[in-house]
Amino acid sequence: MTRTDAGIDVTSFGKIGIIAGNGLLPISVAHSLASQGRPFAVLGITGEMDPRGPLSQYQHEFIALEEFGSLARRLKAMEVETVVLAGGVERRPKLSQIRPNWETLRVVPTIIRGLSLGDDGLLRVIVRYLEKRGLKVAGAHEIVPDLLTPKGPLGHIKPSARDLEAIRKALEAAKAIGALDIGQGAVAVGRRVIALEGIEGTDGLLERVAAMRGHGRLAGKEGGVLVKCAKPEQELRADLPTIGPNTLRMAHAAGLNGVCVEAERSLLLEAAEAVCEADRLGLYLYGVTAEEQKP
Structure with missing residues (x-):
């Protein structure tokens, strides 16, 4: 069993999915995981993750903010077990651009509630959404304690x-x-x-x-x-x-x-x-x- 200095069993994470925004953090997490030979995939936020940047060398796909309703399904399709949210997001989803399908419309109230709670409140809503759909959520510092x-x-x-x-x-x-x-x-x-x-x-x-x-x-x-x-x-x-x-x-x-x-x-x-x-x-x-x- 492999544990971090904080006592976290990293082997329990399984395949890790990096929801990647902008900045250095998702890149640092990906490089660290790659150097350790641990399985991971990147789900980049359209308009935030650079499609030609360092993360493009790894298994990756993109998702628009307006496709939030399909987030858990997309991650599971990539065989992800544990999710880490990494990087900045400059804008917020435009409700007028959400594609009107059943999967997405079910979470519109969740999106609206999250947007009304400020940045930290929105992140809490996202974490709960992922956990309710059977995914574990870990912090970047739990995945890469050296950060x-x-x-x-x-x-x-x-x-x-x-x-x-x-x-x-x-x-x-x-x-x-x-x-x-x-x-x-x-x-x-x-x-x-x-x-x-x-x-x-x-x-x-x-x-x-x-x-x-x-x-x-x-x-x-x-x-x-x-x-x-x-x-x-x-x-x-x-x-x-x-x-x-x-x-x-x-x-x-x-x-x-x-x-x-x-x-x-x-x-x-x-x-x-x-x-x-x-x-x-x-x-x-x-x-x-x-x-x-x-x-």
């Missing part, structure tokens, strides 16, 4: 006492917006929170901070920090906070001193490259623990 962010400083640079103050302020703000299912990230400069993540995601947040600095809205030379953490009621099998090398590059472009993410409850993609980028750019990369989050 979880370790605790403490991850590169050569450590946050200063002043940086730690900014981290605590940004954490407080990130938890607050997470409780409202708005976003997972916040930027603080010193003791002041200056930007919160919204529907535009982390990249959009950092672009706004860079624009503020460029327009002179952020006075002084103090850099600040980006903090990302899981929402208080986070569905941990989907949409964990995720960063990668590009997050470090964008944080540097925004004039920040570092990036902090929640240790063991967030994903660090291309970890070796991300740490190298942090060191190269003079940023700290830090995994904050639950104990450090306490007032």
Whole structure:
């Protein structure tokens, strides 16, 4: 029996189906599974997964968001036993474009209910839908435990006492917006929170901070920090906070001193490259623990 460090029996997963959106996460999961010789298939979301990207080398098919009703059937046809939701989805299904067949119409109320609950609520609805149809759902961190962010400083640079103050302020703000299912990230400069993540995601947040600095809205030379953490009621099998090398590059472009993410409850993609980028750019990369989050 093969188990992860978290004690999960990975052999019980059987063939894994990656529902792939955009970004690096589904690629990282697929590459890891391939390197381990474990059976898997990719069901890419049309318009999100790149049809000519790295995932195209593996067994794959595509499904439109408006075909949500056939999701479980499609996965079972691919002989999938366990599903992992990986990657971003930029848009929401258009109900006017749903094909009017019995299979799809049965789940329209589920789709409508999910869309009304925000991102995390929608993910919970999807997870329940899959489980009710006999499929297991696992988090990317359960499939590939190495993706979880370790605790403490991850590169050569450590946050200063002043940086730690900014981290605590940004954490407080990130938890607050997470409780409202708005976003997972916040930027603080010193003791002041200056930007919160919204529907535009982390990249959009950092672009706004860079624009503020460029327009002179952020006075002084103090850099600040980006903090990302899981929402208080986070569905941990989907949409964990995720960063990668590009997050470090964008944080540097925004004039920040570092990036902090929640240790063991967030994903660090291309970890070796991300740490190298942090060191190269003079940023700290830090995994904050639950104990450090306490007032």
